[in-house]
Amino acid sequence: MEALIALSIGVLTGCGVYLVLRARTFPVVLGLTLLSYAVNLFLFATGRLVVGQPPVIGGGTYTDPLPQALVLTAIVIGFAMTAFVIMLALRARAELGNDHVDGER
Secondary structure (H helix, E strand, C coil): CCHHHHHHHHHHHHHHHHHHHEHHHHHHHHHHHHHHHHHHHHHHHCCCCCCCCEEEECCCCCCHHHHHHHHHHHHHHHHHHHHHHHHHHHHHHHHCCEEEEECCC
């Protein structure tokens, strides 16, 4: 199971970096979104989820609630930043007439 999560995080990160390095704005936005998904999955995986145990109080093993709270916060911030970057890209396309990141073509 750990190998599957590590592979998923690696694939999301690799695809995100590839898309961020593109010359158009829409792939850059998708790349940033994939990178945020990879970070969220990494944070969630660090929580050591344990089935059938109480969240904080109880026996020797417990689930750490901090990574879950961080992921929920990161989802909200990521959604807001994605909306902001899309609006910036639309405005740049309207003013410059193209959707290249450097704005010259």
